[in-house]
Amino acid sequence: MRYISTRGEAPALNFTETALAGLATDGGLYLPETYPQLHASTIAGLAGRTYAEAAETIIAPFVGDAIPRKNLSEMIADAYSAFRHPAVTPLAQLSDNLFLLELFHGPTLAFKDVAMQLLGRLMNYALKAHGKRATVVGATSGDTGAAAIEAFRGLDQVDVFILYPHGRVSDVQRRQMTTVADSNIHAIALEGTFDDAQAILKGLFRDARFRDDVGLTGVNSINWARVVAQIVYYFTSAVALGAPHRPVSFTVPTGNFGDILAGYVAKKMGLPVERLVIATNENDILARTLATGRYEVRGVKATQSPSMDIQVSSNFERLLFDAYGRDGGAIRSLMARLDQARAFDIEAGPLAAIRADFDAASVSEQETAVEIARVYKASEYILDPHSAVGVAAGFRALAKHAHTPMIVAGTAHPAKFPDAIRAATGVHPALPPHLADILERKERFDVVANDIGAVEKFIRARARALTAA
Ligand SMILES: *Cc1c(COP(=O)(O)O)cnc(C)c1O
Secondary structure, three states: OOOOOOOOOOOOOOOHHHHHHHOOOOOOOOOEEEOOOOOHHHOOOOOOOHHHHHHHHHHHHHHOOOOOOOHHHHHHHHHHHHHOOOOOOOOOEEEOOOEEEOOOOOOOOOHHHHHHHHHHHHHHHHHHHOOEEEEEEOOOOHHHHHHHHHHOOOOOOEEEEEEEOOOOOOOOHHHHHOOOOOOOEEEEOOOOOOOHHHHHHHHHHHOOOHHHHHHHHHOOOHHHHHHHHHHHHHHHHHHHHHOOOOOOHHHHEOOOOOHHHHHHHHOOOOOOOEEEEEOOHHHHHHHHHHHOOOOEEOOOOOOOOOOHHOOOOOOHHHHHHHHHOOOOOHHHHHHHHHHHOOOEOOOOHHHHHHHHEEEEEOHHHHHHHHHHHHHHHHOOOOOOOHHHHHHHHHHHHHOOOOOOEEEEEEEOOHOHHHHHHHHHOOOOOOOHHHHOOHHOOOOEEEEOOOOOHHHHHHOOOOOOHHOOO
């Protein structure tokens, strides 16, 4: 299996090279040359298998011969043994025909664990095979940093440095990053904001000498291996509700478009999916784009669902590439317009192609709180604010397609957002047992000045990729 860039000017890579590269050298994102096809009998055969067995069937065609099957199988089994539910991603029924796919049973209580737990193992394996070490640097406003730290802790080939804004993340979020004892993990409290952290991260990637010296790599949601790991639960949940013999629809709380893109790829592989509904909070760039054809960046609003508070949905570029008939030149000109004018218009043909698979709905702050309260009252089920955005949009879509089961991605555990839950329901959601003592654990972090030179110096002094060279 070969991977090509959405901007058409980077070399084709195999699966492990793509996972280590993250972004393509032409600024584009990698996609497989063709989508592997799963026969209806193969999909039907997923019923009754464990999550790890299903994952192996679905992921193996993307890996091709880049990793021996035995090693892939071990990494998958190991990654999903860390989840607290035997089904890994179980379904909860919220109404006659609406189901919540609980993606938050991993170590950090958010859906990012599902992909990150596998990505850490894949990267470590690929680096070992090449006799290399790498340095992962990330900037986080909370969730991604914790998921990356949990996934990479204790791995020999990788050091992880996570920049978070000092004093500006919640206690639980900070402690998920600072209470990990492994020596390859470094939590950096930056004396600045999240935007400062992100600007420093971009600067580090632009510094070619630093990048090469430390083997710099990223694990953000544009990494193709993360998308692949997310395809699995679209298949397992659909099969649990009768696929491939009957179709299902999905609604996905969306930020960077990584999760719902995985649902689109599942459909391309042969899963019968009727509608894919993009659910956004008040940061509604994608809902506006589907309604008008104009992709236009506006300011970010802070909401109760912070992991969806973004201006640019990076993975949308992958969908555009397909919608434009895989024309890299067309994507280059759209992205150039985005850089210059903060907006571009999608042509009629590609827009119709997108609308053939996707719907979109934006859910206000008020509607989110009402949905948390309504579902709690109806069934005592506590939704986190991200999942609540999805459920509100999912019920709206279900009204139009009532005959097809609607599966909503439940992307975080409510205990991660206790203030929003208490405001909507009066209930304080408890942390699961493995995190119950997190407020008493010993913390370890370094405060570093809001200055790229200071951050580089800190990383150079600790990155093993450098000391080994
Ligand atoms: C990251 C995240 C999302 C958005 O997922 P994308 O793949 O970026 O669209 C939604 N909910 C939660 C809780 C998240 O952490």
